[in-house]
Amino acid sequence: MGDGVIIENVKHVLHFGKEAAKLKNRIRELRRAMGLTQDELAGALSVTRQTVIAIEKGTYCASLPLAHRIAVFFGESIESIFIFDEEDQ
Amino acid sequence: MGDGVIIENVKHVLHFGKEAAKLKNRIRELRRAMGLTQDELAGALSVTRQTVIAIEKGTYCASLPLAHRIAVFFGESIESIFIFDEEDQ
DNA sequence: CCAAAATGTCAAGTATATTTTACATTTTTA
DNA sequence: TAAAAATGTAAAATATACTTGACATTTTGG
Numbered sequence: 316m317g318d319g320v321i322i323e324n325v326k327h328v329l330h331f332g333k334e335a336a337k338l339k340n341r342i343r344e345l346r347r348a349m350g351l352t353q354d355e356l357a358g359a360l361s362v363t364r365q366t367v368i369a370i371e372k373g374t375y376c377a378s379l380p381l382a383h384r385i386a387v388f389f390g391e392s393i394e395s396i397f398i399f400d401e402e403d404q
Numbered sequence: 405m406g407d408g409v410i411i412e413n414v415k416h417v418l419h420f421g422k423e424a425a426k427l428k429n430r431i432r433e434l435r436r437a438m439g440l441t442q443d444e445l446a447g448a449l450s451v452t453r454q455t456v457i458a459i460e461k462g463t464y465c466a467s468l469p470l471a472h473r474i475a476v477f478f479g480e481s482i483e484s485i486f487i488f489d490e491e492d493q
Numbered sequence: 494c495c496a497a498a499a500t501g502t503c504a505a506g507t508a509t510a511t512t513t514t515a516c517a518t519t520t521t522t523a
Numbered sequence: 524t525a526a527a528a529a530t531g532t533a534a535a536a537t538a539t540a541c542t543t544g545a546c547a548t549t550t551t552g553g
Contacts, residue, residue: 520530
């Protein structure tokens with residue numbers, strides 16, 4: 316056999332363009348207004364701290380069920396918390 | 405080598421319990437009220453017909469960006485179209 | 494100042510949403 | 524009633540959301 320490079324088991328391939336939505340939201344603002352830490356909010360929403368960090372930063376968007384829990388928790392509508400740009404995605 | 409069964413490359417394992425949210429929605433009703441086919445709605449939302457079928461049937465729930473497009477398309481709020489049970493998920 | 498708490502980052506794994514393809518069944522209509 | 528359109532089903536691949544664990548940096552308070 317030759318000595319070429321073999322890459323096996325690649326699961327995730329980074330992809331460019333399409334920018335993954337990155338919709339903004341008011342979660343950090345709302346969380347701080349209630350004097351909560353990321354960890355406390357995560358607990359209240361039954362997700363991990365990493366999830367709160369990622370969503371606050373806009374790394375990815377919450378699922379619909381999670382967006383709903385967030386809205387209920389802060390007593391506002393989903394649409395008033397998440398900011399969808401015109402183009403949307 | 406023996407003659408045992410070897411299973412390689414298993415990617416998705418079905419899992420039971422936890423019932424995957426299955427939140428209901430009024431999409432089929434709203435779509436029909438507008439006299440649209442699943443294919444036409446899919447086109448308007450920039451998704452495939454399979455996605456419309458799965459979401460109408462509650463096989464899985466829409467992502468937040470898609471839920472938003474659906475709400476805008478039908479001129480209603482996300483919360484008025486998707487029905488979250490108390491327990492949520 | 495310095496220790497603790499809070500926040501951020503990275504990587505790999507699992508779960509869920511969406512696409513693609515192909516075919517089967519039901520409903521509509523000419 | 525037969526063809527066409529609409530709807531359903533299933534499987535495999537890809538994309539995105541979420542978890543877990545471990546460690547680095549920043550902020551806060553005694």
